[in-house]
Amino acid sequence: MLVREQVPLAPYTTLGIGGPARWFVEGTDEESVLEAVRFARERSLPLFVLGGGSNLLVSDEGFPGVVVRIALMGIEQNGNVFRVAAGENWDNFVTHAIVKGFGGIECLAGIPGTAGGTPVQNVGAYGQEVSGTIAMVRVLDLNHLKYGELPAATCGFSYRRSIFNTTHRGRFVVTRIDYKLRNKAFPVLSYPDLKRYFRDRKDTPTLAEAAAAVREIRHEKGMLLVEGEPDCRSAGSFFKNPVVPQAQYDAMVAKASAPIPVFAAPRGMVKIPAATLVEQAGFHKGFAMGAAGISSRHTLALINRGGATAAEVVALRDLIAATVEKRFGIRLEAEPVWLGPEAGTPATTGR
Numbered sequence: 001m002l003v004r005e006q007v008p009l010a011p012y013t014t015l016g017i018g019g020p021a022r023w024f025v026e027g028t029d030e031e032s033v034l035e036a037v038r039f040a041r042e043r044s045l046p047l048f049v050l051g052g053g054s055n056l057l058v059s060d061e062g063f064p065g066v067v068v069r070i071a072l073m074g075i076e077q078n079g080n081v082f083r084v085a086a087g088e089n090w091d092n093f094v095t096h097a098i099v100k101g102f103g104g105i106e107c108l109a110g111i112p113g114t115a116g117g118t119p120v121q122n123v124g125a126y127g128q129e130v131s132g133t134i135a136m137v138r139v140l141d142l143n144h145l146k147y148g149e150l151p152a153a154t155c156g157f158s159y160r161r162s163i164f165n166t167t168h169r170g171r172f173v174v175t176r177i178d179y180k181l182r183n184k185a186f187p188v189l190s191y192p193d194l195k196r197y198f199r200d201r202k203d204t205p206t207l208a209e210a211a212a213a214v215r216e217i218r219h220e221k222g223m224l225l226v227e228g229e230p231d232c233r234s235a236g237s238f239f240k241n242p243v244v245p246q247a248q249y250d251a252m253v254a255k256a257s258a259p260i261p262v263f264a265a266p267r268g269m270v271k272i273p274a275a276t277l278v279e280q281a282g283f284h285k286g287f288a289m290g291a292a293g294i295s296s297r298h299t300l301a302l303i304n305r306g307g308a309t310a311a312e313v314v315a316l317r318d319l320i321a322a323t324v325e326k327r328f329g330i331r332l333e334a335e336p337v338w339l340g341p342e343a344g345t346p347a348t349t350g351r
Protein backbone atom coordinates (compact mmCIF):
# COMPACT_ATOMS: atom_id res chain seq x y z
CA MET A 1 0.00 0.00 0.00
CA LEU A 2 1.40 3.38 -1.02
CA VAL A 3 0.57 6.09 1.51
CA ARG A 4 1.09 9.63 0.24
CA GLU A 5 1.28 12.70 2.45
CA GLN A 6 -0.19 16.20 2.19
CA VAL A 7 -2.07 15.49 -1.04
CA PRO A 8 -4.16 18.47 -2.26
CA LEU A 9 -7.80 17.41 -2.47
CA ALA A 10 -9.11 20.18 -4.77
CA PRO A 11 -8.17 18.27 -7.97
CA TYR A 12 -10.18 15.29 -6.70
CA THR A 13 -13.40 17.34 -6.46
CA THR A 14 -15.71 18.79 -9.11
CA LEU A 15 -15.81 22.11 -7.23
CA GLY A 16 -12.01 22.29 -7.40
CA ILE A 17 -11.80 23.50 -3.80
CA GLY A 18 -10.10 22.21 -0.68
CA GLY A 19 -6.86 21.84 1.24
CA PRO A 20 -4.71 18.71 1.57
CA ALA A 21 -5.30 15.27 3.00
CA ARG A 22 -2.67 14.53 5.65
CA TRP A 23 -2.56 10.93 4.36
CA PHE A 24 -3.89 9.64 1.04
CA VAL A 25 -4.30 6.07 -0.19
CA GLU A 26 -5.65 4.70 -3.48
CA GLY A 27 -7.93 1.78 -2.67
CA THR A 28 -7.46 -0.29 -5.81
CA ASP A 29 -8.74 -3.56 -4.32
CA GLU A 30 -10.51 -4.76 -1.17
CA GLU A 31 -7.22 -5.58 0.55
CA SER A 32 -5.81 -2.06 0.07
CA VAL A 33 -9.05 -0.50 1.36
CA LEU A 34 -8.76 -2.69 4.47
CA GLU A 35 -5.09 -1.76 4.85
CA ALA A 36 -5.95 1.95 4.68
CA VAL A 37 -8.52 1.46 7.44
CA ARG A 38 -5.96 -0.39 9.57
CA PHE A 39 -3.39 2.36 8.91
CA ALA A 40 -5.89 4.94 10.23
CA ARG A 41 -6.88 2.82 13.23
CA GLU A 42 -3.33 2.13 14.33
CA ARG A 43 -2.72 5.89 14.47
CA SER A 44 -6.19 6.82 15.80
CA LEU A 45 -6.77 8.97 12.74
CA PRO A 46 -10.13 9.81 11.16
CA LEU A 47 -10.86 8.19 7.81
CA PHE A 48 -12.70 9.59 4.81
CA VAL A 49 -13.90 7.57 1.83
CA LEU A 50 -13.56 9.51 -1.42
CA GLY A 51 -15.32 8.61 -4.64
CA GLY A 52 -15.39 11.05 -7.57
CA GLY A 53 -15.64 14.12 -5.30
CA SER A 54 -18.78 15.30 -7.09
CA ASN A 55 -20.89 15.64 -3.95
CA LEU A 56 -18.23 17.09 -1.74
CA LEU A 57 -17.11 20.40 -0.29
CA VAL A 58 -13.63 20.14 1.21
CA SER A 59 -12.55 22.77 3.75
CA ASP A 60 -9.67 25.12 3.02
CA GLU A 61 -7.70 23.53 5.87
CA GLY A 62 -8.08 20.09 4.31
CA PHE A 63 -8.43 16.90 6.32
CA PRO A 64 -6.00 15.79 9.07
CA GLY A 65 -6.73 12.08 8.66
CA VAL A 66 -6.56 9.36 6.01
CA VAL A 67 -8.42 9.73 2.72
CA VAL A 68 -8.95 6.48 0.88
CA ARG A 69 -9.91 7.04 -2.73
CA ILE A 70 -12.07 4.22 -4.00
CA ALA A 71 -10.41 3.02 -7.20
CA LEU A 72 -11.66 -0.56 -7.51
CA MET A 73 -12.45 -1.25 -11.16
CA GLY A 74 -14.34 -3.83 -13.18
CA ILE A 75 -17.79 -4.64 -14.54
CA GLU A 76 -19.11 -8.20 -14.76
CA GLN A 77 -22.40 -9.21 -16.32
CA ASN A 78 -24.42 -12.23 -15.31
CA GLY A 79 -27.72 -12.25 -17.19
CA ASN A 80 -29.45 -9.00 -16.32
CA VAL A 81 -27.30 -8.39 -13.22
CA PHE A 82 -24.32 -6.07 -13.62
CA ARG A 83 -21.72 -6.38 -10.87
CA VAL A 84 -19.90 -3.04 -10.81
CA ALA A 85 -16.79 -2.20 -8.77
CA ALA A 86 -17.24 0.96 -6.70
CA GLY A 87 -14.51 2.97 -8.44
CA GLU A 88 -16.07 2.69 -11.91
CA ASN A 89 -17.20 6.00 -13.40
CA TRP A 90 -21.00 6.03 -13.11
CA ASP A 91 -21.74 7.64 -16.46
CA ASN A 92 -19.44 5.20 -18.27
CA PHE A 93 -21.37 2.34 -16.69
CA VAL A 94 -24.71 3.83 -17.85
CA THR A 95 -23.35 3.90 -21.41
CA HIS A 96 -21.95 0.36 -21.06
CA ALA A 97 -25.35 -1.00 -19.95
CA ILE A 98 -27.22 0.79 -22.74
CA VAL A 99 -24.81 -0.46 -25.41
CA LYS A 100 -25.56 -3.97 -24.14
CA GLY A 101 -29.30 -3.21 -24.49
CA PHE A 102 -30.16 -2.88 -20.80
CA GLY A 103 -32.36 -0.20 -19.27
CA GLY A 104 -33.34 1.03 -15.83
CA ILE A 105 -30.63 3.68 -15.41
CA GLU A 106 -30.86 5.60 -18.74
CA CYS A 107 -32.32 8.71 -17.01
CA LEU A 108 -29.30 8.76 -14.70
CA ALA A 109 -26.93 9.43 -17.60
CA GLY A 110 -24.56 12.35 -17.15
CA ILE A 111 -24.38 12.20 -13.35
CA PRO A 112 -20.72 12.50 -12.33
CA GLY A 113 -18.96 10.45 -9.70
CA THR A 114 -18.38 6.78 -9.06
CA ALA A 115 -20.72 3.80 -8.96
CA GLY A 116 -19.84 3.49 -5.26
CA GLY A 117 -21.23 6.96 -4.63
CA THR A 118 -24.65 6.13 -6.09
CA PRO A 119 -26.19 4.13 -3.22
CA VAL A 120 -24.93 6.65 -0.66
CA GLN A 121 -27.50 9.31 -1.47
CA ASN A 122 -29.70 7.08 -3.68
CA VAL A 123 -28.77 9.09 -6.74
CA GLY A 124 -31.74 10.15 -8.79
CA ALA A 125 -32.76 12.32 -11.72
CA TYR A 126 -35.38 12.63 -14.46
CA GLY A 127 -37.74 10.03 -13.03
CA GLN A 128 -35.30 7.32 -11.91
CA GLU A 129 -33.34 6.54 -8.74
CA VAL A 130 -30.62 3.90 -8.36
CA SER A 131 -32.77 2.23 -5.69
CA GLY A 132 -34.97 1.08 -8.60
CA THR A 133 -32.22 -1.24 -9.86
CA ILE A 134 -29.79 -1.92 -7.00
CA ALA A 135 -30.06 -5.53 -5.88
CA MET A 136 -27.11 -5.77 -3.52
CA VAL A 137 -24.31 -3.60 -2.13
CA ARG A 138 -21.01 -5.15 -1.07
CA VAL A 139 -19.42 -3.31 1.84
CA LEU A 140 -16.58 -3.30 4.30
CA ASP A 141 -18.26 -3.05 7.70
CA LEU A 142 -15.98 -0.83 9.79
CA ASN A 143 -17.57 -2.06 13.02
CA HIS A 144 -16.31 -5.60 12.42
CA LEU A 145 -13.61 -5.02 9.77
CA LYS A 146 -15.31 -7.62 7.59
CA TYR A 147 -16.64 -7.61 4.05
CA GLY A 148 -20.27 -8.56 3.55
CA GLU A 149 -23.26 -8.01 1.29
CA LEU A 150 -26.32 -5.89 2.00
CA PRO A 151 -29.51 -6.68 0.03
CA ALA A 152 -31.19 -3.53 -1.30
CA ALA A 153 -34.11 -3.94 1.12
CA THR A 154 -31.74 -3.32 4.04
CA CYS A 155 -30.25 -0.13 2.56
CA GLY A 156 -33.12 2.17 3.62
CA PHE A 157 -33.41 3.96 0.29
CA SER A 158 -35.64 7.04 0.00
CA TYR A 159 -35.28 10.48 -1.63
CA ARG A 160 -31.50 11.29 -1.51
CA ARG A 161 -31.19 9.02 1.51
CA SER A 162 -29.96 5.60 2.50
CA ILE A 163 -28.52 4.03 5.63
CA PHE A 164 -25.11 5.08 4.27
CA ASN A 165 -25.79 8.81 4.73
CA THR A 166 -28.20 8.61 7.70
CA THR A 167 -28.45 5.91 10.37
CA HIS A 168 -25.21 4.09 9.47
CA ARG A 169 -23.19 7.03 8.20
CA GLY A 170 -19.51 6.24 8.50
CA ARG A 171 -19.97 2.51 9.09
CA PHE A 172 -19.67 1.05 5.60
CA VAL A 173 -17.26 1.38 2.69
CA VAL A 174 -19.01 0.39 -0.53
CA THR A 175 -16.77 -1.72 -2.78
CA ARG A 176 -19.23 -3.22 -5.29
CA ILE A 177 -22.84 -2.95 -6.38
CA ASP A 178 -25.15 -5.35 -8.20
CA TYR A 179 -27.58 -3.49 -10.49
CA LYS A 180 -30.48 -5.59 -11.79
CA LEU A 181 -31.33 -4.05 -15.14
CA ARG A 182 -34.01 -4.78 -17.74
CA ASN A 183 -33.10 -6.34 -21.08
CA LYS A 184 -34.63 -4.74 -24.21
CA ALA A 185 -36.37 -2.22 -21.94
CA PHE A 186 -38.19 0.88 -23.11
CA PRO A 187 -36.81 4.10 -21.67
CA VAL A 188 -38.65 5.77 -18.80
CA LEU A 189 -39.91 9.06 -20.19
CA SER A 190 -42.15 10.16 -17.33
CA TYR A 191 -40.31 13.35 -16.37
CA PRO A 192 -41.82 16.57 -17.85
CA ASP A 193 -38.51 17.73 -19.43
CA LEU A 194 -38.15 14.40 -21.22
CA LYS A 195 -41.80 14.30 -22.33
CA ARG A 196 -41.33 17.76 -23.80
CA TYR A 197 -38.09 16.76 -25.51
CA PHE A 198 -39.77 13.84 -27.30
CA ARG A 199 -43.23 15.39 -27.77
CA ASP A 200 -43.06 15.23 -31.61
CA ARG A 201 -41.81 11.66 -31.72
CA LYS A 202 -44.31 9.13 -33.08
CA ASP A 203 -42.24 6.03 -32.26
CA THR A 204 -40.65 5.12 -28.94
CA PRO A 205 -37.11 6.51 -28.49
CA THR A 206 -34.32 4.03 -27.79
CA LEU A 207 -32.48 3.83 -24.48
CA ALA A 208 -29.49 5.52 -26.12
CA GLU A 209 -31.68 8.36 -27.42
CA ALA A 210 -33.21 8.83 -23.98
CA ALA A 211 -29.77 8.97 -22.35
CA ALA A 212 -28.57 11.42 -25.00
CA ALA A 213 -31.63 13.59 -24.36
CA VAL A 214 -30.95 13.54 -20.61
CA ARG A 215 -27.35 14.61 -21.21
CA GLU A 216 -28.48 17.42 -23.52
CA ILE A 217 -31.05 18.69 -21.00
CA ARG A 218 -28.45 18.45 -18.22
CA HIS A 219 -25.98 20.40 -20.36
CA GLU A 220 -28.51 23.20 -20.91
CA LYS A 221 -28.90 23.39 -17.13
CA GLY A 222 -25.16 23.32 -16.45
CA MET A 223 -25.60 19.92 -14.80
CA LEU A 224 -23.20 18.07 -17.06
CA LEU A 225 -19.47 18.24 -16.46
CA VAL A 226 -17.93 19.83 -19.53
CA GLU A 227 -14.25 20.74 -19.46
CA GLY A 228 -13.70 24.49 -19.37
CA GLU A 229 -17.28 25.57 -18.64
CA PRO A 230 -17.29 27.62 -15.39
CA ASP A 231 -20.88 26.61 -14.61
CA CYS A 232 -19.58 23.06 -14.27
CA ARG A 233 -17.37 23.78 -11.27
CA SER A 234 -20.12 22.75 -8.87
CA ALA A 235 -21.21 19.88 -6.69
CA GLY A 236 -24.55 19.59 -8.52
CA SER A 237 -27.63 20.74 -6.64
CA PHE A 238 -26.45 22.30 -3.42
CA PHE A 239 -29.83 22.00 -1.67
CA LYS A 240 -32.26 19.10 -1.42
CA ASN A 241 -35.90 19.69 -2.32
CA PRO A 242 -37.67 20.09 1.04
CA VAL A 243 -40.26 17.43 1.87
CA VAL A 244 -42.86 18.89 4.25
CA PRO A 245 -46.38 18.13 5.54
CA GLN A 246 -49.20 19.40 3.26
CA ALA A 247 -50.40 21.79 6.01
CA GLN A 248 -46.98 23.49 6.16
CA TYR A 249 -47.03 23.95 2.39
CA ASP A 250 -50.58 25.39 2.49
CA ALA A 251 -49.57 27.91 5.17
CA MET A 252 -46.51 28.91 3.16
CA VAL A 253 -48.43 29.37 -0.09
CA ALA A 254 -50.97 31.60 1.66
CA LYS A 255 -48.16 34.05 2.46
CA ALA A 256 -46.20 33.72 -0.80
CA SER A 257 -46.26 36.46 -3.42
CA ALA A 258 -45.90 34.07 -6.37
CA PRO A 259 -47.00 30.47 -7.05
CA ILE A 260 -44.92 27.69 -5.51
CA PRO A 261 -45.17 24.34 -7.32
CA VAL A 262 -45.58 21.17 -5.32
CA PHE A 263 -45.22 17.43 -5.93
CA ALA A 264 -46.64 14.45 -4.06
CA ALA A 265 -44.16 12.64 -1.79
CA PRO A 266 -44.52 9.37 0.17
CA ARG A 267 -46.47 9.19 3.45
CA GLY A 268 -48.79 12.11 2.69
CA MET A 269 -45.95 14.63 2.48
CA VAL A 270 -45.25 17.05 -0.37
CA LYS A 271 -41.99 17.96 -2.10
CA ILE A 272 -41.25 21.61 -2.92
CA PRO A 273 -38.63 22.59 -5.51
CA ALA A 274 -35.79 24.20 -3.56
CA ALA A 275 -34.96 26.24 -6.69
CA THR A 276 -38.30 28.08 -6.45
CA LEU A 277 -37.67 28.99 -2.81
CA VAL A 278 -34.13 30.16 -3.55
CA GLU A 279 -35.30 32.30 -6.49
CA GLN A 280 -38.20 33.81 -4.58
CA ALA A 281 -35.81 34.60 -1.73
CA GLY A 282 -33.96 36.85 -4.17
CA PHE A 283 -31.10 34.67 -5.46
CA HIS A 284 -31.03 34.44 -9.22
CA LYS A 285 -29.00 32.50 -11.74
CA GLY A 286 -25.57 34.12 -12.18
CA PHE A 287 -25.64 35.65 -8.66
CA ALA A 288 -22.07 36.29 -7.49
CA MET A 289 -20.57 36.69 -4.04
CA GLY A 290 -16.81 37.00 -4.30
CA ALA A 291 -15.41 34.05 -6.22
CA ALA A 292 -18.41 31.89 -5.26
CA GLY A 293 -21.70 32.17 -7.06
CA ILE A 294 -24.80 30.58 -8.51
CA SER A 295 -24.58 28.89 -11.91
CA SER A 296 -25.90 31.02 -14.76
CA ARG A 297 -27.93 27.98 -15.83
CA HIS A 298 -29.17 26.43 -12.58
CA THR A 299 -30.34 28.18 -9.41
CA LEU A 300 -29.40 25.30 -7.14
CA ALA A 301 -25.83 24.87 -8.34
CA LEU A 302 -23.34 26.88 -6.29
CA ILE A 303 -20.17 27.28 -8.31
CA ASN A 304 -16.52 28.10 -7.97
CA ARG A 305 -16.24 31.11 -10.30
CA GLY A 306 -12.45 30.77 -10.24
CA GLY A 307 -10.18 30.55 -7.22
CA ALA A 308 -13.05 30.36 -4.71
CA THR A 309 -12.35 29.17 -1.19
CA ALA A 310 -14.51 26.75 0.75
CA ALA A 311 -15.20 29.61 3.19
CA GLU A 312 -16.71 31.67 0.37
CA VAL A 313 -18.98 28.81 -0.73
CA VAL A 314 -20.04 28.21 2.88
CA ALA A 315 -20.83 31.92 3.32
CA LEU A 316 -23.04 31.89 0.21
CA ARG A 317 -24.71 28.62 1.26
CA ASP A 318 -25.48 30.01 4.70
CA LEU A 319 -26.78 33.32 3.34
CA ILE A 320 -29.18 31.52 0.96
CA ALA A 321 -30.35 29.09 3.66
CA ALA A 322 -30.92 31.86 6.22
CA THR A 323 -32.82 34.06 3.73
CA VAL A 324 -35.05 31.18 2.62
CA GLU A 325 -35.75 30.24 6.24
CA LYS A 326 -36.67 33.81 7.17
CA ARG A 327 -39.00 34.14 4.18
CA PHE A 328 -40.62 30.67 4.11
CA GLY A 329 -39.90 29.09 7.52
CA ILE A 330 -38.14 26.17 5.79
CA ARG A 331 -34.56 25.20 6.62
CA LEU A 332 -32.92 24.03 3.39
CA GLU A 333 -30.74 20.96 3.77
CA ALA A 334 -27.40 20.99 1.94
CA GLU A 335 -26.81 18.03 -0.38
CA PRO A 336 -22.99 17.93 -0.66
CA VAL A 337 -20.96 16.33 2.11
CA TRP A 338 -18.67 18.58 4.13
CA LEU A 339 -15.10 17.38 4.70
CA GLY A 340 -13.28 19.50 7.24
CA PRO A 341 -10.77 19.13 10.07
CA GLU A 342 -13.53 18.10 12.46
CA ALA A 343 -15.08 15.49 10.14
CA GLY A 344 -14.88 11.82 10.90
CA THR A 345 -14.18 9.82 14.00
CA PRO A 346 -11.29 7.39 14.29
CA ALA A 347 -11.41 5.17 11.20
CA THR A 348 -14.94 6.00 10.16
CA THR A 349 -15.85 7.46 6.79
CA GLY A 350 -16.31 11.04 7.94
CA ARG A 351 -19.47 13.08 7.60
Ligand SMILES: Cc1cc2nc3c(=O)[nH]c(=O)nc-3n(C[C@H](O)[C@H](O)[C@H](O)COP(=O)(O)OP(=O)(O)OC[C@H]3O[C@@H](n4cnc5c(N)ncnc54)[C@H](O)[C@@H]3O)c2cc1C
Nearest residue numbers: 049051052053054055113114116117123124125174235236
Ligand atom coordinates in the same frame (compact mmCIF):
# COMPACT_ATOMS: atom_id res chain seq x y z
C1 LIG B 1 -22.73 18.61 -12.27
C2 LIG B 1 -23.29 17.68 -11.24
C3 LIG B 1 -24.55 17.15 -11.41
C4 LIG B 1 -25.09 16.27 -10.45
N1 LIG B 1 -26.35 15.76 -10.65
C5 LIG B 1 -26.88 14.90 -9.74
C6 LIG B 1 -28.20 14.36 -9.94
O1 LIG B 1 -28.86 14.63 -10.93
N2 LIG B 1 -28.69 13.52 -8.99
C7 LIG B 1 -27.98 13.18 -7.88
O2 LIG B 1 -28.49 12.39 -7.07
N3 LIG B 1 -26.74 13.67 -7.67
C8 LIG B 1 -26.18 14.53 -8.56
N4 LIG B 1 -24.92 15.05 -8.35
C9 LIG B 1 -24.20 14.72 -7.11
C10 LIG B 1 -23.17 13.57 -7.25
O3 LIG B 1 -22.76 13.43 -8.59
C11 LIG B 1 -23.69 12.24 -6.76
O4 LIG B 1 -24.11 12.33 -5.44
C12 LIG B 1 -22.61 11.14 -6.88
O5 LIG B 1 -23.22 9.87 -6.71
C13 LIG B 1 -21.51 11.28 -5.85
O6 LIG B 1 -20.56 10.25 -6.09
P1 LIG B 1 -19.03 10.47 -5.86
O7 LIG B 1 -18.35 9.21 -6.23
O8 LIG B 1 -18.55 11.69 -6.58
O9 LIG B 1 -18.99 10.69 -4.29
P2 LIG B 1 -18.10 11.74 -3.44
O10 LIG B 1 -18.50 13.12 -3.80
O11 LIG B 1 -16.66 11.39 -3.56
O12 LIG B 1 -18.60 11.41 -1.96
C14 LIG B 1 -19.88 11.77 -1.54
C15 LIG B 1 -20.22 11.01 -0.25
O13 LIG B 1 -20.32 9.62 -0.54
C16 LIG B 1 -19.37 8.89 0.23
N5 LIG B 1 -18.84 7.83 -0.62
C17 LIG B 1 -18.40 7.94 -1.90
N6 LIG B 1 -18.02 6.75 -2.35
C18 LIG B 1 -18.20 5.87 -1.33
C19 LIG B 1 -17.98 4.47 -1.17
N7 LIG B 1 -17.47 3.72 -2.15
N8 LIG B 1 -18.30 3.91 0.03
C20 LIG B 1 -18.82 4.63 1.05
N9 LIG B 1 -19.04 5.95 0.95
C21 LIG B 1 -18.74 6.56 -0.23
C22 LIG B 1 -18.30 9.89 0.64
O14 LIG B 1 -17.63 9.48 1.83
C23 LIG B 1 -19.13 11.13 0.83
O15 LIG B 1 -19.73 11.08 2.10
C24 LIG B 1 -24.35 15.93 -9.28
C25 LIG B 1 -23.08 16.49 -9.12
C26 LIG B 1 -22.55 17.36 -10.08
C27 LIG B 1 -21.19 17.93 -9.89
